[in-house]
Amino acid sequence: MPKPTSQIIGAPMTDHKTTRPPFLGFGMGLRTEHYQDILDGTPPIDWFEIISENYLIPGGRPLQILDQIAERYPLVMHGVAMSIASTQPLDMDYLAQLKTLAKRVKPNWISDHLCWTGVHGVNLHDLLPFPYTKEALDHIVTRVNKVQDYLDAPLALENVSTYVSFEQSEMTEWDFIAELTKRTGCWLLLDVNNVFVSAFNHEFDALDFINGIPEDRVIQFHMAGHSDHETYIVDTHDAPIRDEVWELYRACLKRFGHVSTIVERDDNIPPLSEMLPELEKIRSIALEIHPELKATHEVKESA
Amino acid sequence: MTSSFEDFQTKFMQAVLSDDDSILADVKDSSKENRRTLLGVYRHAYGARLEEFLINDFPITYAYLGEENFSALATSYAAAHPSDSPNARWYGRHLPSHATRQSANQNNPEIAELIALELALNSAFDAADLAPLGLNDLAALPPEAWPEMTFAPHPSISRISQKTNAAEIWAALSKEQSPPESLKQPDPVELIIWRGEGLARYRPLAYDEAMIWDEAMKGANFAALCEMLGTYWPQEEASIKAAGYLQTWLTSEFLIDPKT
Numbered sequence: 001m002p003k004p005t006s007q008i009i010g011a012p013m014t015d016h017k018t019t020r021p022p023f024l025g026f027g028m029g030l031r032t033e034h035y036q037d038i039l040d041g042t043p044p045i046d047w048f049e050i051i052s053e054n055y056l057i058p059g060g061r062p063l064q065i066l067d068q069i070a071e072r073y074p075l076v077m078h079g080v081a082m083s084i085a086s087t088q089p090l091d092m093d094y095l096a097q098l099k100t101l102a103k104r105v106k107p108n109w110i111s112d113h114l115c116w117t118g119v120h121g122v123n124l125h126d127l128l129p130f131p132y133t134k135e136a137l138d139h140i141v142t143r144v145n146k147v148q149d150y151l152d153a154p155l156a157l158e159n160v161s162t163y164v165s166f167e168q169s170e171m172t173e174w175d176f177i178a179e180l181t182k183r184t185g186c187w188l189l190l191d192v193n194n195v196f197v198s199a200f201n202h203e204f205d206a207l208d209f210i211n212g213i214p215e216d217r218v219i220q221f222h223m224a225g226h227s228d229h230e231t232y233i234v235d236t237h238d239a240p241i242r243d244e245v246w247e248l249y250r251a252c253l254k255r256f257g258h259v260s261t262i263v264e265r266d267d268n269i270p271p272l273s274e275m276l277p278e279l280e281k282i283r284s285i286a287l288e289i290h291p292e293l294k295a296t297h298e299v300k301e302s303a
Numbered sequence: 304m305t306s307s308f309e310d311f312q313t314k315f316m317q318a319v320l321s322d323d324d325s326i327l328a329d330v331k332d333s334s335k336e337n338r339r340t341l342l343g344v345y346r347h348a349y350g351a352r353l354e355e356f357l358i359n360d361f362p363i364t365y366a367y368l369g370e371e372n373f374s375a376l377a378t379s380y381a382a383a384h385p386s387d388s389p390n391a392r393w394y395g396r397h398l399p400s401h402a403t404r405q406s407a408n409q410n411n412p413e414i415a416e417l418i419a420l421e422l423a424l425n426s427a428f429d430a431a432d433l434a435p436l437g438l439n440d441l442a443a444l445p446p447e448a449w450p451e452m453t454f455a456p457h458p459s460i461s462r463i464s465q466k467t468n469a470a471e472i473w474a475a476l477s478k479e480q481s482p483p484e485s486l487k488q489p490d491p492v493e494l495i496i497w498r499g500e501g502l503a504r505y506r507p508l509a510y511d512e513a514m515i516w517d518e519a520m521k522g523a524n525f526a527a528l529c530e531m532l533g534t535y536w537p538q539e540e541a542s543i544k545a546a547g548y549l550q551t552w553l554t555s556e557f558l559i560d561p562k563t
Binding site: 053054056057058059060061062063064081083086087091094116117118119120121122123124125126128130131133135136139163164165166167168201202203230231232234 | 306307308309311312313315316319320328329330331333334335336338340341342344345348349352353356385386387388389390391392394428429430431432433458459498501502
């Protein structure tokens with residue numbers, strides 16, 4: 001598949017909030033364990049999502065390898081440290097580094113999480129929850145608008161898995177997200193596993209969540225595994241995708257249409273060859289529900 | 304005046320960083336689990352994640368100390384140095400000085416030196432990419448310019464001086480061999496750390512090479528370096544030694560153009 005042209009670089013007039021980024025197909029989170037296999041072969045992976053922070057470094061081999069992969073595959077930058085919901089000022093040094101990396105790898109969009117990671121200069125390096133209030137919404141809307149203007153790139157925010165809910169919440173998570181995207185024009189990265197995890201932990205119907213998200217704003221799905229602690233579930237991204245999440249994926253495909261998807265594994269990472277079957281399952285379910293994609297996204301058996 | 308959202312985040316962070324339970328008044332029980340246990344997911348994840356960052360960055364120290372001692376080091380470090388960077392890559396940067404200050408390590412100075420070596424290797428690995436000077440650059444210089452020649456290090460370079468055999472311990476553990484017993488060395492072990500062919504490396508420096516490297520980095524020109532070597536060697540031999548060291552530095556990609 002030819003590499004889609006990035007919308008960020010060389011298109012200063014693009015309205016990143018209204019021009020939907022391209023459908024990239026079926027990809028994988030780029031992990032160091034897989035560098036060699038990716039560079040040595042031609043695995044059936046349409047695109048890669050990189051963890052932005054791994055490449056916010058001065059130089060060296062990781063950036064050289066990233067350059068090689070960026071030459072061959074479409075990329076998306078996915079961060080964990082924007083802290084868009086924090087009440088401390090936006091970290092402009094961090095955003096400047098993101099922008100510099102974006103100029104280098106030309107991602108199709110930049111994503112991070114709808115969460116906060118710390119306040120008062122301390123970073124807890126976690127995707128922290130908050131009450132869904134009008135005050136929080138107004139605060140985050142202002143920050144999303146600032147970040148979108150600064151990065152001058154499509155911005156997608158991801159729903160996180162949460163383990164606590166708060167007395168102060170005035171609306172559901174999906175109403176909060178819907179209002180956020182309506183007021184800012186930001187795109188959404190829907191983590192299907194996170195919907196399942198939060199639905200279990202907070203005892204709501206995952207389909208209510210999915211049906212509450214605007215159908216035209218989701219540009220990416222994450223598919224991942226989790227750890228079951230019986231009374232709650234933790235989003236560990238260290239295990240195969242569970243059956244219930246596959247079912248939700250089908251519902252998401254029906255509601256949101258053609259959505260770029262990756263399999264995301266952050267821990268207990270198996271060899272690439274062992275991850276490809278999950279990616280192929282993601283692809284085959286999408287092609288079953290959207291057969292019009294077969295012409296462009298079916299993996300051809302090599303002779 | 305702080306907003307209620309800001310107050311909420313302050314309280315939540317205190318709950319994660321300490322035993323402060325005041326946030327629990329805002330948290331709901333689920334029908335399956337109580338709020339304290341659910342909040343505990345975040346409390347547990349915090350310490351575990353920071354420890355994991357350190358294990359990733361200091362695998363040799365982890366192997367040397369073992370799980371329990373490393374975990375104690377990670378816990379005390381987290382308490383003394385909460386992360387102040389959005390990027391976990393920089394979280395462990397104070398670990399050598401922290402380990403030096405820890406009373407538990409006073410009798411084991413090799414621990415802090417091992418950590419310092421790992422930190423220097425990590426810094427070399429992803430240091431900035433600046434074009435190194437090579438032998439051809441030197442050959443292009445007219446002979447009369449040599450005495451005035453000055454030097455600048457590649458960003459991947461660091462120099463450390465150690466009092467123990469920490470480097471030998473590192474070398475053994477990196478090959479998954481049993482480390483030698485820790486020893487205080489009679490003379491300082493002078494190490495230079497750099498990135499060669501994409502990989503972080505170190506090597507010991509002879510005492511005279513260490514001396515002229517350090518002086519070169521302070522701005523001494525080539526003539527001055529030859530003169531310093533003259534205190535150890537006959538003058539003619541000193542110039543040959545200096546040229547030999549310079550050649551090694553160039554082929555190892557230690558130097559960049561001082562005008563860069």
